[in-house]
Amino acid sequence: MASDPVARAASEGIGGPMGAYAARPRRRWQGTAAILTALAALPLGFGILFRAPCLRTGWNGTGQFWHACYADLPNAYRDSGLGRGITAYLQGGAGAPVTGQPPLTGFFLMLVGSLVPGGSQSSQVAWYFGLWAVITTVLVIAMIWLVAGSVRRPWLAAHIALSPVVALVAFVSADAVGVALATAGMWVWGKRHTTAAGVLLGLAMAARSYPVLILIAIGLLALRSGRLRAYGRTAGYAVLVFLAVLAATWLLNPEAAASSYADWATAGPGYGSPWLLPQFAGHPLPTGLVTALAVVGWVLAVLLGAVLALSSARRPTVAEISLVMVGLVLVTGKSFTVQSSLWLVPLVALAAVPWRDHLIWATGEAVNFVAVWLVIAATTVPDRGLPSSWYAGFSMLRAVAVLWLVVSVWLRVRERLTPPAEPNAEWDDLAGPMAGADDAVLVRFA
Secondary structure, three states: OOOOHHHHHHHHHHOOOOOOOOOOOOOOHHHHHHHHHHHOHHHHHHHHHOOHHHHHHOOOOOHHHHOOOOOHHHHHHHHOOHHHHHHHHHHOOOOOOOOOOOHHHHHHHHHHHHOOOOOOHHHHHHHHHHHHHHHHHHHHHHHHHHHHOOOOOHHHHHHHHOOHHHHHHOOOOOHHHHHHHHHHHHHHHHOOOHHHHHHHHHHHHHHOOOHHHHHHHHHHHHHHHOOHHHHHHHHHHHHHHHHHHHHHHHHHOHHHHHHHHHHHHHOOOOOOOHHHHHHHOOOOOOHHHHHHHHHHHHHHHHHHHHHHHHHOOOOOOHHHHHHHHHHHHHHHOOOOOHHHHHHHHHHHHHOOOOHHHHHHHHHHHHHHHHHHHHHHHOOOOOOOOOOHHHHHHHHHHHHHHHHHHHHHHHHHHHOOOOOOOOOOOOOOOOOHHHOOOOOOOOOOOO
């Protein structure tokens, strides 16, 4: 962190960066993680305090948009029958609750709903949000410890502990479950536990879709380093675990197992997507075309990830390839919800993105976060809300900010023009079985 100019400037308030002749303390990474855990109370506390107006009203009415304190979790509890509990969810049949989420996320949503005590609806909604606030806080802290324990510079975990993006979006939905599982899978891969990595990444894929890209990123780098056998074990277990979760849910509640994937296939463009902009101009795109564009976005992300992984002079890191692909999929997807920005936060830390770029991205996220609620509010009170043309500009500003991250990582990787001076030098803290391996596949473009 001492080499980061933003971090150096921020440290002036506590005495400035360490001097050239100062004795450096021998602190284990656990000590750094403990300090960052305490500092994480600032954004996490703000994220909960920010929802206070909605807590008072039980997330009813349009006030949740005017105060920008909207969250999917309490609204889902009230509208999707989550209070009926995990038994009703697993029994399936007519009238069984369906969350519209991937199977593992849906399971946890229903499980937490089973823990809500009786009372008025507003009280139950507040309890549900409170329980998820505790769970999300624990998951964010777990990510801090996983990142701090994965890298040679544990202070990189400050990108999670102090991220403005975490403060804004961590408590909107249950995305933190999938993000924490994906981060754990990367950590375990870095420790060379290939089977456990596959299990965790498979669970992550059953909770969110984007961990598929992390698995592909590891595969591309394993191809380059000639470690396909180790990767095959990880990928095999990941697919097996994902299919096992999907099959188990399908046997009990087929509609719940397929709902998120079926909803995606039939959905039109949503907030945050560039494919929504023609709709604001009165020319909505057909659903089939939007689906095709989103699929093309995935294909383009994988192709560009492959180019970066296989043609760079030095082998990129798992986090760098993952960030490039995830960022591209987000900005070309059917929707780019505010909470899906949480997917990028651990990757920003693990890829050692400079704080300047992190804050540029966070600024775009913050502007969009306010704009999206105001444009939704405008559907009920047009003269007070945000015009759609303004929202379109703020939404694209956010997309540009994400692309800024992607381009900055891409350029940083491509600037490594020469192989390392030492043949077995390893850049990637998450290389795992690939550490120190020579290139087995290297693509050269004329």
